[in-house]
Amino acid sequence: MEYVNLTPDITVSKLCFGSLTVGKLQANLPLERGAEVIAYALSRGVNFIDTAQLYENYDYIRLALQKSGHPNDVVISTKTYAYSRELAREAVEQARSALDRDVIDIFMLHEQESEHTLRGHREALEYLFECRERGIIRAVGASTHNVALIRGVLKLGLPLDVVHPIYNMRSVGITDGSADDMRAAMEDAKAAGIGIFAMKPLGGGHLFAEAADAFNYVLDTPCVDAVAVGMQSETEVDANIAFFESRQFPPEADRALRLKRRRLIIEDYCIGCHACVDRCRSHALYVEGVTTMCDHDKCRLCGYCVPVCPVFAIKVI
Ligand code: SF4
Ligand code: SF4
Numbered sequence: 001m002e003y004v005n006l007t008p009d010i011t012v013s014k015l016c017f018g019s020l021t022v023g024k025l026q027a028n029l030p031l032e033r034g035a036e037v038i039a040y041a042l043s044r045g046v047n048f049i050d051t052a053q054l055y056e057n058y059d060y061i062r063l064a065l066q067k068s069g070h071p072n073d074v075v076i077s078t079k080t081y082a083y084s085r086e087l088a089r090e091a092v093e094q095a096r097s098a099l100d101r102d103v104i105d106i107f108m109l110h111e112q113e114s115e116h117t118l119r120g121h122r123e124a125l126e127y128l129f130e131c132r133e134r135g136i137i138r139a140v141g142a143s144t145h146n147v148a149l150i151r152g153v154l155k156l157g158l159p160l161d162v163v164h165p166i167y168n169m170r171s172v173g174i175t176d177g178s179a180d181d182m183r184a185a186m187e188d189a190k191a192a193g194i195g196i197f198a199m200k201p202l203g204g205g206h207l208f209a210e211a212a213d214a215f216n217y218v219l220d221t222p223c224v225d226a227v228a229v230g231m232q233s234e235t236e237v238d239a240n241i242a243f244f245e246s247r248q249f250p251p252e253a254d255r256a257l258r259l260k261r262r263r264l265i266i267e268d269y270c271i272g273c274h275a276c277v278d279r280c281r282s283h284a285l286y287v288e289g290v291t292t293m294c295d296h297d298k299c300r301l302c303g304y305c306v307p308v309c310p311v312f313a314i315k316v317i
Contacts, residue, residue, distance in 0.1 A: 001045035006195040012048035021230035023057030025303035038064035058098035077106035088124035108141040115152030150185035169217035172203030173300030204301035205262030
């Protein structure tokens with residue numbers, strides 16, 4: 001496993017365990033089972049886990065850390081939609097308590113879009129900076145699907161340590177530009193001393209059939225320090241580690257990936273409340289007559305619309 005300095009004092013495995021996939025927004029694995037998969041990745045040398053307040057999966061991670069036997073050697077990155085100081089304080093304290101950690105390695109604002117949303121979240125960001133000063137957060141960042149966010153960070157001169165952008169060879173999920181645009185912005189951020197860990201190299205599942213090319217594209221981008229990849233089983237952990245180490249999938253994993261498909265489904269008992277349409281920042285959902293529809297080309301299969309549905313009509317399978 002290759003390790004890199006994401007910030008001057010945070011060293012991570014290049015492969016980051018994207019934990020969205022194990023929790024209730026996606027596979028919804030039983031707690032013990034999800035923790036086993038994460039712990040297996042840790043036993044194989046992955047030392048970096050990405051999570052979020054939204055994912056509600058801190059229990060999986062805490063249990064996996066206990067199973068690993070080295071709970072403090074793992075770098076955990078989480079994120080929050082908090083916009084006020086009080087909400088940010090609650091998010092930090094919730095993470096510290098649920099993860100059983102005094103110090104959270106990386107705390108980010110979630111799904112930031114531009115300099116305007118950064119201004120709107122200024123109070124929360126200031127609180128995170130204060131936590132960094134106090135030593136209960138080691139690094140502060142922002143996750144994004146927008147090129148304009150990175151441009152905004154640089155324009156405002158914000159002292160972020162990391163950014164966590166979506167980045168893949170088909171520009172899946174990049175809301176305001178292409179992969180080339182995102183790479184140019186990441187290069188400028190990197191030159192400004194900001195660590196880059198990319199997400200969704202396989203476009204949330206759209207690029208399974210061409211996974212090797214998709215991984216190579218991201219791994220061959222020099223400004224990308226680390227890459228978060230969602231995993232749901234030991235087999236997927238092994239396949240991803242093999243690829244990151246040798247640029248080849250084991251033959252059986254290659255075949256399985258080519259056959260693997262993910263899709264968002266809206267059940268016909270949808271009551272047309274529009275909550276999911278309002279929630280989706282990729283503008284993938286729309287109403288046709290009384291039916292809610294999904295534009296699958298725009299959907300990045302994040303599952304963020306799942307919990308807002310009052311009748312549990314949305315599934316990512
Ligand atoms: S439709 Fe749902 S799963 Fe697809 S991008 Fe929007 S929020 Fe994510
Ligand atoms: S949130 Fe659920 S019920 Fe409401 S429109 Fe979306 S799928 Fe239908």
